[in-house]
Amino acid sequence: MRSEVIVGYKTYIDLIGPEFLEGKEVISTGMKGEIQRCQLAIEKALDGRDTALVSSGDAGVYGMAGLVLELLAEYGLLDLIELEVIPGIPALCAAAALLGAPLMDDFAVISLSDLMTQWEVIQERVESAARGDFVIVLYNPRSRKRDWQLSRVRDIVLSHRDRDTPVGIVRNAARDGEAVQITTLAGMDESPVDMLSIIFIGNSRTRVARGRMITSRGYFTKYDLPPLGHLATSQ
Secondary structure (H helix, E strand, C coil): CCCCEEEEEHHHHCCCCHHHHCCCEEEEECCCCHHHHHHHHHHHHHCCCCEEECCCCCCCCCCCHHHHHHHHHHHCCCCCCCCCCCCCCCHHHHHHHHHEECCCCCEEEEECCCCCCCHHHHHHHHHHHHHCCCEEEEECCCCCCCCCHHHHHHHHHHCCCCCCCEEEEEECCCCCCCEEEEEECCCHHHCCCCCCEEEEECCCCEEEECCEEEECCCHHHHCCCCCHHHHHHHC
């Protein structure tokens, strides 16, 4: 890792192995310090130092890649600073793998955090996704101060889907304290959910088979399914 400076949210910095931080300048800030973090990283890069700005999951999915690019564009620095966005594993992919295969059909990803997006807009997006029969992935479903939105989302989706629609809830995907639960749309709001959780609401093709959440892509409606014995003897 050639970076001389590592900048990030304190919680994410703490997740980095100490061997990667040794000998480097580490700058961390707290919640709501996103602009400050990005500005600090830009300033270090302008000083000619290789700088890494870390995000959780994938930097381009609710991460810092977009804000850095916006700031570089505002400052007229896009041609001056060399920027590489390194892909990661977003929470929806890590969590989906733990649940089974819930994202095999079209899906919509919606954050319930209203810090940057008005609740009225979030609500419209949930309504549209529910009406369109998308699998719905919810980021930031509940916080200590924002504990009412998940119930409202459930009610919106219930107006379009059956009460027994499968719902998967994953907390701390691919981290210590990882927890996986499969419930139903009706029971979703009764589950322990916080900002470290991600929720998958199935669509009309989603089912649960022996503890695995599966959303059908539709292969069985398009192709005849031969018995396994037939496949073995035809080879």
